[in-house]
Amino acid sequence: MDKYLDNLNESQREAVVHKDGPMIIIAGAGSGKTRVLTYRIAHLMNKGVDAFNILSLTFTNKAAREMKERIGTVVGTSEAKNLWMGTFHSVFARILRSEGHHLGFPSNFTIYDSQDSVRLISSIIKEMGLDKEIYKSKQVLGRISSFKNSLITVKAYYNNPDLIEADKMAQRPKMGEIYQRYVDRCFKAGSMDFDDLLLRTNQLLSQYPAVLAKYQDRFRYILVDEYQDTNHSQYLIVKALSDRFQNICVVGDDSQSIYAFRGANIQNILNFQKNYDNVKIFKLEQNYRSSNNIVEAANSVIEKNKTKLDKEVWTDNNDGERVKIMRTITEVKEAEFVANSILDHVKENEISLSDVAILYRTNSQTRAIEDVFRHRNYNIDYVIYGGLSFYQRKEIKDTLAYLRLLINPNDEEALKRVINYPLRGIGSSTVDKLSVAANHYNKSIFEIICNLGATDINLNAGVKTKLNNFATMIQHFKIEAETKNAFEVADFVVKQTRIIKDLEKDGTPEGVSKVENIQELLNAIKNFTVEQKEKGEDDSLAFFLEDAALASDLDKEAKDDSPKVSLMTIHMSKGLEYSYVYIIGLEENLFPSAMSMNTRSELEEERRLFYVALTRAEKQAYLCYAQMRYRWGKLVDCEPSRFIQEIDEKFVEHIAPQVTEFKQTKFLNDDIFGSVPQNKIRFKKPIQRTPTNKKPVPKVEFQAPKNLKKVTSKPTTASANLFDSKVTVGNIVEHTKFGKGEVLSLEGSAANQKAEIRFASVGVKKLLLQFAKLKIIS
DNA sequence: ATCCATTAGTTTTTT
DNA sequence: ACTAATGGAT
Numbered sequence: 095m096d097k098y099l100d101n102l103n104e105s106q107r108e109a110v111v112h113k114d115g116p117m118i119i120i121a122g123a124g125s126g127k128t129r130v131l132t133y134r135i136a137h138l139m140n141k142g143v144d145a146f147n148i149l150s151l152t153f154t155n156k157a158a159r160e161m162k163e164r165i166g167t168v169v170g171t172s173e174a175k176n177l178w179m180g181t182f183h184s185v186f187a188r189i190l191r192s193e194g195h196h197l198g199f200p201s202n203f204t205i206y207d208s209q210d211s212v213r214l215i216s217s218i219i220k221e222m223g224l225d226k227e228i229y230k231s232k233q234v235l236g237r238i239s240s241f242k243n244s245l246i247t248v249k250a251y252y253n254n255p256d257l258i259e260a261d262k263m264a265q266r267p268k269m270g271e272i273y274q275r276y277v278d279r280c281f282k283a284g285s286m287d288f289d290d291l292l293l294r295t296n297q298l299l300s301q302y303p304a305v306l307a308k309y310q311d312r313f314r315y316i317l318v319d320e321y322q323d324t325n326h327s328q329y330l331i332v333k334a335l336s337d338r339f340q341n342i343c344v345v346g347d348d349s350q351s352i353y354a355f356r357g358a359n360i361q362n363i364l365n366f367q368k369n370y371d372n373v374k375i376f377k378l379e380q381n382y383r384s385s386n387n388i389v390e391a392a393n394s395v396i397e398k399n400k401t402k403l404d405k406e407v408w409t410d411n412n413d414g415e416r417v418k419i420m421r422t423i424t425e426v427k428e429a430e431f432v433a434n435s436i437l438d439h440v441k442e443n444e445i446s447l448s449d450v451a452i453l454y455r456t457n458s459q460t461r462a463i464e465d466v467f468r469h470r471n472y473n474i475d476y477v478i479y480g481g482l483s484f485y486q487r488k489e490i491k492d493t494l495a496y497l498r499l500l501i502n503p504n505d506e507e508a509l510k511r512v513i514n515y516p517l518r519g520i521g522s523s524t525v526d527k528l529s530v531a532a533n534h535y536n537k538s539i540f541e542i543i544c545n546l547g548a549t550d551i552n553l554n555a556g557v558k559t560k561l562n563n564f565a566t567m568i569q570h571f572k573i574e575a576e577t578k579n580a581f582e583v584a585d586f587v588v589k590q591t592r593i594i595k596d597l598e599k600d601g602t603p604e605g606v607s608k609v610e611n612i613q614e615l616l617n618a619i620k621n622f623t624v625e626q627k628e629k630g631e632d633d634s635l636a637f638f639l640e641d642a643a644l645a646s647d648l649d650k651e652a653k654d655d656s657p658k659v660s661l662m663t664i665h666m667s668k669g670l671e672y673s674y675v676y677i678i679g680l681e682e683n684l685f686p687s688a689m690s691m692n693t694r695s696e697l698e699e700e701r702r703l704f705y706v707a708l709t710r711a712e713k714q715a716y717l718c719y720a721q722m723r724y725r726w727g728k729l730v731d732c733e734p735s736r737f738i739q740e741i742d743e744k745f746v747e748h749i750a751p752q753v754t755e756f757k758q759t760k761f762l763n764d765d766i767f768g769s770v771p772q773n774k775i776r777f778k779k780p781i782q783r784t785p786t787n788k789k790p791v792p793k794v795e796f797q798a799p800k801n802l803k804k805v806t807s808k809p810t811t812a813s814a815n816l817f818d819s820k821v822t823v824g825n826i827v828e829h830t831k832f833g834k835g836e837v838l839s840l841e842g843s844a845a846n847q848k849a850e851i852r853f854a855s856v857g858v859k860k861l862l863l864q865f866a867k868l869k870i871i872s
Numbered sequence: 873a874t875c876c877a878t879t880a881g882t883t884t885t886t887t
Numbered sequence: 888a889c890t891a892a893t894g895g896a897t
Contacts, residue, residue: 154887181887182887289887353887356887455885456884456885457883483886514873520873521874522873523873644887645887663885664885665884688884689885725883727888
């Protein structure tokens, strides 16, 4: 019966079979954490625990789905079905649907995403007549979000002189009032933002003992995955729910805590033993995922962090290849290297593109990769996870706003999106008037529109008719929604509102792609209804909307199953593994990010991020950095990331070609990327940190490659003597290839000085002065 | 109310 | 470099 236990090593088995009481599983990267969690749940069920009494909180909904499936194979699918698994947000959203009425929320409350929240904050700031330069809506929202994550309600804020003082010092004395208004407006709109889903759950559990008792009794065994990334609000929920039975099992790895920026508190995992009594500790230290070189390389870096729990990750696996480090001139060369390397591996090792991932610090780094992969020379299929997610596109949000509105007409942000989309002659001044009236009568805008006669609102007859038509339309949709499933409603709404017809009319490529996206949304809704029906679950529109609001980008399913290279941020890659991993953009100020180098703890988080990235790899990891990169539209010099040299050199291999291998082919090309700034070429090794330097930057050696000597040593009027730039803006210059042109602007200095020149023959070009064959004419 | 030109933010990560 | 938001003109 317990045969599945044979698939576990000793420490894994201990963690699986230990039944009651608080326990923490400290699970190193690749140590079979998911396996332990799934087996543990299956084991509990085999030992007689009802699936109904188990709550398992995961980091993504995808993880929950997969885990449920795996448990189903052990204990039977029908049993596994009763398990409650999901993210904090989705689990407690569902509880709030049935219990939120205690707090005055309707069961059909809508969920505001960050964009909705920012828009609401902006309108509040505007209404209050505050300076939007001082009260930046995103910053204000960030502050409110951190209040909520720490369970500081408006009342608690006003009772805390320190917070008030801090906001005064920051020239934002009205913070409390904005916070108050924001909470009121969300409440009135029957909506919750992401933080509310946790904060309101806490309020529910602390203010309504009967509700608390009900869920304490229901969730007799609670498991929390990725515990290192829980915030204070989540900690308190778990603490409250597990208080009666104390059967709380948390799993995590402090070395992989990477969400402090959104309130995650690494102290939750570090202090677990203090927060619960009689904690049993389990450690999973054997890595099954990666080669020894990768494990040791990762260990040697994470060692530099001071804040961490005591553990030693090791592996029985082969040494494998060393971690390869590649330097390129530019981000395009970096992308080309990655493309070539992937194609080589596909050919030589017969791997599939789906065995490969490219990881990066920021979403903007995908551009170069995409350009190169799409180029006919390479033609590599790829899929990007994250970035501007599908559900954040304007046309999708607009379409969804209609659906949100007919579920919950009080949803103010949804209403504002669609009241004049497609254009129906209800402009911003009308909306402003309605908004003022709504605040005055303490009603939602929709309620005001439905009762225009009962207000003293000053609108002319034409506008009133338009508003009435709009309200009638929404109410009409609402009635349709009562008898139709999610897809039928959405299809009906799209047709009635003529959203697609409108977009087709403009005929631009953007319009076409928007239409396609809306079609895709309809397909997704169709799929959703079919799948839910098959599973015998809720296929209503309301449920689809909740799914859409809380879906992570990993949840999206592949359109076709042809193998593709996966592109994603390192954050998104947590928990995933790939045979071949390319980490790109390993440069100071990019990774570690320039925003995260001010404090030790920020830098340590960046280092953990690097640790996460490296430990995704099973067979082979490549670390790439470029010497120049476009950032904010400008070409900037880059230094290799400190993380590269923090790896013990026993485990790495520098594979950038020797300088003599550089070919002098494209130097006179007008394409900046084709040219090699010869005095910037860095040589592999001697990378040493200067200990006295406050911001330690790896030092690199400069040396001119021999085959470029001619160019550098032959100062002719054409090239090198312009190096220190005698060119000034306004000069008329002559280029060997482009002819005469006027210098429009200069940027950068020394080796990287570039000029923007308008040539009579080819228009405006940006040239690196040290290569451009320029002669100053006047 | 709508259109077009200018401006601001973006590139740190996301439920 | 690119996009979305803003603001003035019509």
